[in-house]
Amino acid sequence: MKNYVNWAILAPGRIANAMATAMNGIKNGKLPNISGDKIRLYAVASRNLERAKEFADKWHFEKAYGSYEELYNDPEVDAVYIANPHAFHLDSVLGCLKSGKHVLCEKPAGCSRDQLNKMTSLAREKNLFFMEAMWTAFNPCIREIKKEISAGTIGNIINIDSRFCNRNPYDPNDRNYDPRQAGGALLDLGIYNIYFAMMLADFSPITAESSAVRMLKGVDAWNSVNLTFENGIVTSFQDAMDVPSTTGTHDAVIYGTKGFITVENFFMATKADVHVYKNIWGSENEVIREIREPFAVNGYEYECAHATEFILTGRTESDVHTFKKSEDLIDTMDALRRDWGMKYPWE
Numbered sequence: 357m358k359n360y361v362n363w364a365i366l367a368p369g370r371i372a373n374a375m376a377t378a379m380n381g382i383k384n385g386k387l388p389n390i391s392g393d394k395i396r397l398y399a400v401a402s403r404n405l406e407r408a409k410e411f412a413d414k415w416h417f418e419k420a421y422g423s424y425e426e427l428y429n430d431p432e433v434d435a436v437y438i439a440n441p442h443a444f445h446l447d448s449v450l451g452c453l454k455s456g457k458h459v460l461c462e463k464p465a466g467c468s469r470d471q472l473n474k475m476t477s478l479a480r481e482k483n484l485f486f487m488e489a490m491w492t493a494f495n496p497c498i499r500e501i502k503k504e505i506s507a508g509t510i511g512n513i514i515n516i517d518s519r520f521c522n523r524n525p526y527d528p529n530d531r532n533y534d535p536r537q538a539g540g541a542l543l544d545l546g547i548y549n550i551y552f553a554m555m556l557a558d559f560s561p562i563t564a565e566s567s568a569v570r571m572l573k574g575v576d577a578w579n580s581v582n583l584t585f586e587n588g589i590v591t592s593f594q595d596a597m598d599v600p601s602t603t604g605t606h607d608a609v610i611y612g613t614k615g616f617i618t619v620e621n622f623f624m625a626t627k628a629d630v631h632v633y634k635n636i637w638g639s640e641n642e643v644i645r646e647i648r649e650p651f652a653v654n655g656y657e658y659e660c661a662h663a664t665e666f667i668l669t670g671r672t673e674s675d676v677h678t679f680k681k682s683e684d685l686i687d688t689m690d691a692l693r694r695d696w697g698m699k700y701p702w703e
């Protein structure tokens with residue numbers, strides 16, 4: 357059996373550059389718990405051969421293909437990282453799985469539960485590894501935050517408050533503003549607010565209610581949501597493509613009965629401060645720990661290393677970002693879209 361994975365990248369756009377940086381970092385030994393020899397930077401496929409060649413040269417991949425079909429047909433490709441806009445994930449994931457490739461697919465893997473089910477069913481049938489590339493699941497800073505919560509440092513969690521608000525000027529060609537590409541803030545940004553809370557609440561959301569949503573050209577540009585989890589924890593969040601928030605654009609606060617944890621850039625956290633209350637009213641607090649967990653490369657290396665190890669050991673479903681977690685995520689987003697009457701053109 358081979359002791360390395362021949363990785364390929366499908367759709368070399370914005371996020372593919374970040375993953376290629378991470379793959380090169382692993383290859384160059386930047387992650388202590390995985391040998392660089394376990395990864396071979398094998399191929400890149402784009403709908404445009406020149407784009408594939410340019411990307412392959414830049415990031416040291418051996419082959420470049422001008423169509424995804426050529427990638428599917430190359431028997432040397434073991435695993436594919438899929439990085440096109442969400443609406444095209446279904447075709448690409450099924451194309452890879454049908455040709456016997458393991459898959460790491462950008463988030464959200466499916467634009468609906470129905471799409472996700474088609475992916476997980478085929479992965480199971482073919483006995484291939486499949487995982488939604490939810491990089492936050494592997495974040496070392498969040499792992500430390502979870503340790504503090506488990507140790508009871510901030511007491512019982514009551515509420516998780518987060519904002520993921522960007523200001524991207526309206527551009528009809530940008531995937532985020534295009535319903536045909538499953539644009540909108542929820543699937544692009546809100547997915548992180550939901551996942552972050554799911555990780556910390558350790559339960560599935562049972563109700564999803566939104567108090568406001570602003571639609572723009574058929575997609576949600578801004579939304580404000582409350583989710584309640586099975587254990588009573590509530591998360592309140594806002595995500596937006598064209599609205600900066602007032603209290604920091606990507607920050608979260610986890611409130612407990614004895615204190616709270618502030619997290620900068622929660623979806624790609626490297627810094628968090630653990631505060632405990634100094635009196636019963638909570639009017640004074642002190643920082644008892646500054647969590648600082650800089651990335652070994654850029655944060656995408658952890659999910660890639662995880663997928664590589666699972667593929668090499670013949671395991672087909674992650675034990676960290678499981679199918680069930682992908683299902684809970686898309687079920688929550690489906691429920692919100694239903695409330696908003698928001699459908700994609702093919703639905």
Ligand SMILES: NC(=O)c1ccc[n+]([C@@H]2O[C@H](COP(=O)([O-])OP(=O)(O)OC[C@H]3O[C@@H](n4cnc5c(N)ncnc54)[C@H](OP(=O)(O)O)[C@@H]3O)[C@@H](O)[C@H]2O)c1
Pocket residue numbers: 366367368369370371372401402403404407439440441442444462463464489491531537543544
């Ligand atoms: N994990 C993260 O932090 C993170 C961050 C950003 C995005 N993402 C996810 O990554 C995915 C891609 O996002 P991105 O911002 O990188 O996308 P992008 O740069 O707009 O597009 C990526 C690639 O997808 C293909 N593509 C673009 N528009 C297309 C269209 N209209 N029809 C068919 N193919 C098209 C192109 O590949 P070809 O070269 O083959 O034409 C393009 O290079 C999304 O699902 C997004 O949610 C994840």
